[in-house]
Amino acid sequence: MATPPSASTFAALLRAEGVSVVEVGDWETHNRNTKGPWGPVNGVMIHHTVTRGTANTVQIVRDGYTALPGPLCHGMIAKDGKVYLVGYGRANHAGLGDPDVLAAVIAETKPPTDDEASVDGNRHFYGFECENMGDDKDPWPPEQIEAIEKVAAALCRHHGWTARSVIRHLDWQPGKVDPRGPGMQWDDVLAGISARLGTKPPTKPAPTPSKPTVDLSKLVAAAKSNPSAAGQPVTYSGVKVVEAALVNAGYLSKAYSDGHYGKVTVEAYAKLQRHLGYSGSDADGIPGKASLTYLGDRYGFKVVA
Structure with missing residues (x-):
């Protein structure tokens, strides 16, 4: 103050x-x-x-x-x-x-x-x-x-x-x-x-002993099926983990962090992919192992294929 x-x-x-x-x-x-x-x-x-x-x-x-x-x-x-x-x-x-x-x-x-x-x-x-x-x-x-x-x-x-x-x-x-x-x-x-x-950089939070785990295959399935599904189905709980990371990274508005891998989440993930240098079909908002691992390393979750 x-x-x-x-x-x-x-x-x-x-x-x-x-x-x-x-x-x-x-x-x-x-x-x-x-x-x-x-x-x-x-x-x-x-x-x-x-x-x-x-x-x-x-x-x-x-x-x-x-x-x-x-x-x-x-x-x-x-x-x-x-x-x-x-x-x-x-x-x-x-x-x-x-x-x-x-x-x-x-x-x-x-x-x-x-x-x-x-x-x-x-x-x-x-x-x-x-x-x-x-x-x-x-x-x-x-x-x-x-x-x-x-x-x-x-x-x-x-x-x-x-x-x-x-x-x-x-x-x-x-x-x-x-x-x-x-x-x-x-x-x-x-x-x-x-x-x-002349001070030390802010320390990042120490990793918790048990990081959340995101299954790539289940996440991809949600990303492909949710946008066209009726309502807002939460087909895989790991979606919420990934959306929270996208919010923290500045790619997704918090209002859309709802566990539903809809069109807005697809667009947000595509922004991450473009930031990492991908383009065309490699930046379509469907997660790949490299981009998901990058996100997980920065925001505290593990990826299994």
């Missing part, structure tokens, strides 16, 4: 970390403070914009739109790594989120799966939107990833936080998937922030 610094100090902190800062108009006083409190702050939240073009994106995050007035963040991180400061104070970026996630950020521990939306995130988080279409195809250049690490490290350094005070929008609010796409590997981002702070 911390008091935000002045706007001028905020900009100076970013520059001291090596960030290329662009100040946009009256950003120092552009905020939504009349609609609610700003602070105490507890962490930094990273988003993607679902927009294309830097100038267009800067305008959108500064001004917002009819349903959601700006500013929509404090800084917009462009593809080339420049950070455009568009507002300071309360900003419409986080919305309502999970109180257990906020508690984890404050305790600087790994956030749990978000399943509530009851806490005002606009009060508690610095927000940085990143120029990306969010379609899981638009790449994240190294310059942009580096800028994310720099802005997060600058604020963590100032407040005495660790990298665990930095979260994604998808960690905070149910149904959100940002940030995602080629080049966005969150564990690597956290490790980069930690390296800048």
Whole structure:
């Protein structure tokens, strides 16, 4: 829990970390403070914009739109790594989120799966939107990833936080998937922030003695039969394990993690396959041993053929 610094100090902190800062108009006083409190702050939240073009994106995050007035963040991180400061104070970026996630950020521990939306995130988080279409195809250049690490490290350094005070929008609010796409590997981002702070990377949870087991043949059968089946049959319990992993990886909305390997799950698994370099019929959303083993190694389940 911390008091935000002045706007001028905020900009100076970013520059001291090596960030290329662009100040946009009256950003120092552009905020939504009349609609609610700003602070105490507890962490930094990273988003993607679902927009294309830097100038267009800067305008959108500064001004917002009819349903959601700006500013929509404090800084917009462009593809080339420049950070455009568009507002300071309360900003419409986080919305309502999970109180257990906020508690984890404050305790600087790994956030749990978000399943509530009851806490005002606009009060508690610095927000940085990143120029990306969010379609899981638009790449994240190294310059942009580096800028994310720099802005997060600058604020963590100032407040005495660790990298665990930095979260994604998808960690905070149910149904959100940002940030995602080629080049966005969150564990690597956290490790980069930690390296800048001179601390150890956040530790990953120790594997449990008995990992869930997913039978590839049964999963493939579900993937082939469920989409055309009436209703939402749960034909194999391992589907739920795989869907939970796809949610954590940012490929599937939590609303579709229901044990039914339907069309949405097929599309989500196909995104994973494309991320791994497959194409054509090899990226049709039907699991293969290599891609399923990759997912299991990262998200804690074993694969049997």
